[in-house]
Amino acid sequence: MTQRKKDLEFLKTTELFQGMNVGGMEYGTCNLKKGSLVSNRYQGEKSIGIVVTGEITVSSVTTDGKELTLRQIYPKDCFGICTVFTHAEMPNTLQCMCPTTVLYIKKSELLKVLKRDPELMLHIMTIFNKKILFLQKKVEMLNTTSAKARLADYLVSHANSNGVVSLRTGKTGLCSSLGISRATLYRELDNFRLSQAIEYTEINGSNCWEKYLMNRIKWPVLRITDVK
16 A cells, blocks of 8 residues: 555544545645654645644743643544634744654635535535534633642543543643643642542552532543643
8 A cells, every 4th residue: 555545544434534545645744753843834835734643732921921731632533624714823932742743634625625525615614613512611721720620621521432541741731721730730630539529549659539520511431641
C-alpha cells in the first residue's frame, strides 16, 4: 500500500471525514518535534490540521498572565476549522507535547472538495458547530467560580460510556485545563473523598478515584485514572 493510500484511509477514520469520499483530495504532512509550536498554515495558506500521531496542547494566556490549557488534540482530532474561512488568526497557542505528525488540508483544496460534495459540506458544518459549542461550554465552565463545580463538570463530561475518565495529561494538565492550582485540586478531591462522593485507591501505581455521584446525578461509578 502506498503512503498516499494509507493517508487517505487514515482520513476516512477521522471525525472530520469519516465515511466520506476523499479519493481526490490533496494534502500535505509535517513532522514536528516535541515543544514545537504548531501553525494553522501550510505553505503559507490557511489550512485545517489533523493529528496523525502525537499530541498537541491548545493553551491561552489569561488577562492576569496565567497560562490556561483549553484542550488536548490527539490522533484523528483536527484544529483550525473555526478560523480557516475567516481573516482572523488562531487566538491560542498550539504546542507539541511529543514528536507529532500533522496532516494539512489547505483552504483552497477544502473549498474545491466542498463545492463538489454537498454531503461533506453538511458534515463539516456539523463538526464546526460542535467545536463552537465546545468552546462555549469551556467559557461557561471557566466563568464558574467554584473549583468544585469545575472539577465535577470535567469528570462527568469526560467519562466514557463505561463511566471511565482517563486523565491523559495527569494532574498538572488537569489543573491547567480547569484554571486551578494543584493545592486546590487536591483539596477538592479530598473533600469529595471525605464526603464519600469518591473513594481513593491505588491501582498499579496510578492514582485512581471511584466517584459515586449518588442521588444528585444519575451516573454509574466513574473510575478516574491518572495516566503516568
